[in-house]
Amino acid sequence: MTALQHLPALRRVAVCGGTHGNEMSGVYLAKHWLANPSEIQRGTFHTTPFLGNPRAVEQCVRYIGRDLNRAFTMDILNYKDSDTDSYECQRAQEINQTFGPKGSSQAYDFMLDLHNTTANMGSCLIVASEHDLLPLHVCSYIQKQSKRKHCPILLYQQQGQETYSINSVSKAGLAIEMGPQPQGVARADLLAEMRSTVAYVLDFIELFNKGTLFPAFEIEAYKVVGSVDFPRNPSGEISAVVHPKLQDKDFQPLKPGDPIFQTLDGENILYEGNDPTYPVFINEAAYYEKKAAFCKTEKQTLSQPALQKF
Amino acid sequence: MTALQHLPALRRVAVCGGTHGNEMSGVYLAKHWLANPSEIQRGTFHTTPFLGNPRAVEQCVRYIGRDLNRAFTMDILNYKDSDTDSYECQRAQEINQTFGPKGSSQAYDFMLDLHNTTANMGSCLIVASEHDLLPLHVCSYIQKQSKRKHCPILLYQQQGQETYSINSVSKAGLAIEMGPQPQGVARADLLAEMRSTVAYVLDFIELFNKGTLFPAFEIEAYKVVGSVDFPRNPSGEISAVVHPKLQDKDFQPLKPGDPIFQTLDGENILYEGNDPTYPVFINEAAYYEKKAAFCKTEKQTLSQPALQKF
Known part of the structure; x- marks a missing residue:
C-alpha cells in the first residue's frame, strides 16, 4: 500500500x-x-x-x-x-x-x-x-x-x-x-x-x-471497456429490443451465452463475449443515438x- | 338493461x-x-x-x-x-x-x-x-x-x-x-x-x-374530470414535485387531505378536493408542458x- x-x-x-x-x-x-x-x-x-x-x-x-x-x-x-x-x-x-x-x-x-x-x-x-x-x-x-x-x-x-x-x-x-x-x-x-x-x-x-x-x-x-449496439436491419434501423432478462440488470454479471436482445420475430440474441462483463446504461434512452444498447465494464478492485x- | x-x-x-x-x-x-x-x-x-x-x-x-x-x-x-x-x-x-x-x-x-x-x-x-x-x-x-x-x-x-x-x-x-x-x-x-x-x-x-x-x-x-397543475413560483416555474406517496399510485383513491406535492423546502401540499378522486397520468413527462401533474377521474360503473x- x-x-x-x-x-x-x-x-x-x-x-x-x-x-x-x-x-x-x-x-x-x-x-x-x-x-x-x-x-x-x-x-x-x-x-x-x-x-x-x-x-x-x-x-x-x-x-x-x-x-x-x-x-x-x-x-x-x-x-x-x-x-x-x-x-x-x-x-x-x-x-x-x-x-x-x-x-x-x-x-x-x-x-x-x-x-x-x-x-x-x-x-x-x-x-x-x-x-x-x-x-x-x-x-x-x-x-x-x-x-x-x-x-x-x-x-x-x-x-x-x-x-x-x-x-x-x-x-x-x-x-x-x-x-x-x-x-x-x-x-x-x-x-x-x-x-x-x-x-x-x-x-x-x-x-x-x-x-x-x-x-x-x-x-x-466498474471500468467501461466498450459498448454493444442494438441489432439493426440493413437500412440501419433497430431490429431488436433489450432482452427482458437483461433489462434493469445493470452491474450484474452477463456471461457468454446469456440473452441480450430479442428480435420482433421472437429470436433471442446471445452475448458472445469471451468473458463475463458487467453491463451498465442498459437501455438508456439517450444512448440509442450513440449506438449503445448497453456499455460493457470490467469489475476491478482498486x-x-x-x-x-x- | x-x-x-x-x-x-x-x-x-x-x-x-x-x-x-x-x-x-x-x-x-x-x-x-x-x-x-x-x-x-x-x-x-x-x-x-x-x-x-x-x-x-x-x-x-x-x-x-x-x-x-x-x-x-x-x-x-x-x-x-x-x-x-x-x-x-x-x-x-x-x-x-x-x-x-x-x-x-x-x-x-x-x-x-x-x-x-x-x-x-x-x-x-x-x-x-x-x-x-x-x-x-x-x-x-x-x-x-x-x-x-x-x-x-x-x-x-x-x-x-x-x-x-x-x-x-x-x-x-x-x-x-x-x-x-x-x-x-x-x-x-x-x-x-x-x-x-x-x-x-x-x-x-x-x-x-x-x-x-x-x-x-x-x-x-374512470372518467377524466379535470387536471391538477404543479405548484409554481411567481415566475411560473414548477416549485414542487409529485409527493412520493402519490407517485406511481395511478387509479388508486386520493382523499382530501392526502399529500400530493412536496416542495423543495420539504413542505407537503395536500389534496383539497371535496371528494376522493382517482388520479391518472401521475407525473407523465409530456404533461409538464400541459400543466398537468396528474388528471383527476371519477370512478363509474357502466x-x-x-x-x-x-
Missing part, C-alpha cells in the same frame, strides 16, 4: 445540474440552490451552483446542437472562431472560463455534476479513472454514509483518451448518475436521494479541509492510499 | 403507432407490422398498420410543431389554406383523407392507437365516452383475456367537448396507454404486453364479424347492452 498522500484544502466547489437539460433531479436541485444557496454551503469552502445547459433546460431536451458533456476537449475549449459550431461549444468555453481553465492552477478545486439515467443504475458515482484519488475517497465516504443504497463506482475514461466531461474542467470532479428516471420527469424519491448524496460530498470536503485523515482502502469499481490535507 | 344492440361487421381496421414519436412500443410494433403484416391480419377483415407521426418518430420526439393527438378537430381537418400552420395539421388532414373522413360513412370501421406513458398506468384502455358501445365491448374482452394484468378503462371526452384524438377519425376506436416506460425507450416486457393486447382487439373483431353474441355487462371506468353483428 502506498504511503499517505497529501492534497491542498479545497476552497472553491461547483455543483452543476442540467448538463443534460431533461435530467430533472439535477435541474430542480440546481435551480433551487441558485435561489437558496445556504444548504450547500459549509464553513471551510464556497459552493457555487449552476445550470450546465440553460437553453436545453428551458426546452427540456438533452442538448440543443450537440452533447455538452462530450464538449470539454482541448480542441473545443481552445477553438478561436467566434462562430463556434454550436451553442454547446460556446457554453463549454464559458464554463471553462468560469470554472477552469481546464488543467490550470486557477481552476475550481472540485465540480460535482448531477445526472439521471433511464437505466437501473442506482446512485452510480462516475469518476474518470482509478488515478482520481480525491474523487475515489469521496466515493468511499458516500458508500459508507449510504449503506443501504447501491452506489457503484464507474470509471469512464478509456486508456489514452482525453477527458471530455464538464467536471474535467475543475481540478477534481465526480458525476452522480441516478436512475431509473424517465427523461423530463422529476421523481421525489430520486430527488431526495441525490440531495443527500450531494450533502455527503460536501460533508467529505468539509472534513478533509478540517484535517481529517481518511485511511487507505480497497474499493470495487487500492487507494490514505489521504489528508497538506 | 337495454336490449341487444346490432352493428355492421367491421371490414377495415387501422393500427397506429408513433402518434407520439417517442412512445416506442407502438413505434416498434407499427414498423414491424409495416414490414411483416401477416400477424395482424384475420380472416374477416383487413388491418392496415401505419405510423401516425413519421417525422416525430424519425427525430424521436413527441411532435414537431404541435401535439398530433389533439389535432383531429373539424376546424383543423377542414382548414383549407395549403400553408397549414404546422406539420401535424397537414398530417392530420392526410390521415383524415386516408382513414376518414371523420364522421363519414367512408371512414375506417375501427382504429387502434398505441401509446406509452411514463406514469404507472398499466395497460390502460382509453375510450372517448360511455356511449362507445363497440370499444367498451372490446375493453371487456381484453380484461377477460388478460386477467392477471391491470387494464383499467379511461374515458377522456369531457361533456360537450369535440373529440380530437387520432382514432376519432374512424367510426370506432380505442387507444392503449401502456406504462410506465420512459420516452425514447422500448422495454421488451411492455412491447410483449402491447402486442398481446392488440391481438385481443383483433380477435374480438374477428369473433364479432363471425356472429358471436357478446352479452350485456357492467364494467368499471352498464352496456349485449352486442351482435347485424
